[in-house]
Amino acid sequence: MKKITVAIDGFSSTGKSTLAKQLAQKLHYIYVDSGAMYRAITLYALQHKLIRDQILNTEALIDQLPSIEVTFQYNHSLKASEIYLNGMNVNTEIRAMDVSNQVSRVAAIPEVRQKLVGLQQQMGALKGIVMDGRDIGTVVFPDAELKLFMTASANTRAKRRYDELTDSGTEVTFDAVLENITSRDHLDSNRENSPLFKAKDAIEIDNSDLSLEQQFEKVLALVDTKLRLA
Secondary structure: OOOOEEEEEEOOOOOHHHHHHHHHHHHOOEEEEHHHHHHHHHHHHHHOOOEEOOEEOHHHHHHHHHHOOEEEEEEOOOOEEEEEEOOEEOOOHHHOHHHHOOHHHHHOOHHHHHHHHHHHHHHOOOOOEEEEEOOHHHHHOOOOOEEEEEEOOHHHHHHHHHHHHHHOOOOOOHHHHHHHHHHHHHHHHHOOOOOOOOOOOOEEEEOOOOOHHHHHHHHHHHHHHHHHHO
């Protein structure tokens, strides 16, 4: 059976990962959360005191990149892949607010992007992959058969993120989450290296008023069309 590459880009907290996981499970494709990879690098920087008083030691992080290993391992009980940083499962730790507040800065470093884009392209070399992030359809897989660009209002996205954090027991205010969302939007869209923007051939999906089921059915129909043309 022919397989395609599905590239999902978009702003933070637009449900990219949720949609990508749904598609991968339905299609029996490999799912890769590229954002988690950048979060893992950011977590490493925080753990090794490379970020102090909001100042990132970029040179030190670049020097240590060869010693940073980011991998995914499939968890059969969860039926999902989890991310590992130098052999340690950090699937929960990378979602903390201190990581969220720094990840856009770390992701803007060209050497970090070069390392992770190379890994991502290796993962998708044989197609049959669903990957989400900020530059998947523009940089990582510019020839992907299906490119999606996810968007939603900042307030909608902040509410989703706030609910996710509070449900997991994290104490945070809605205003802090909204500020993080808007700040990341600006940084992601205006960084010099691989800024976030919609690829010319990407299909934009505003899911502000879509249920998860409605969104999934809409995207699945797009996948079916692409598979028939593949």
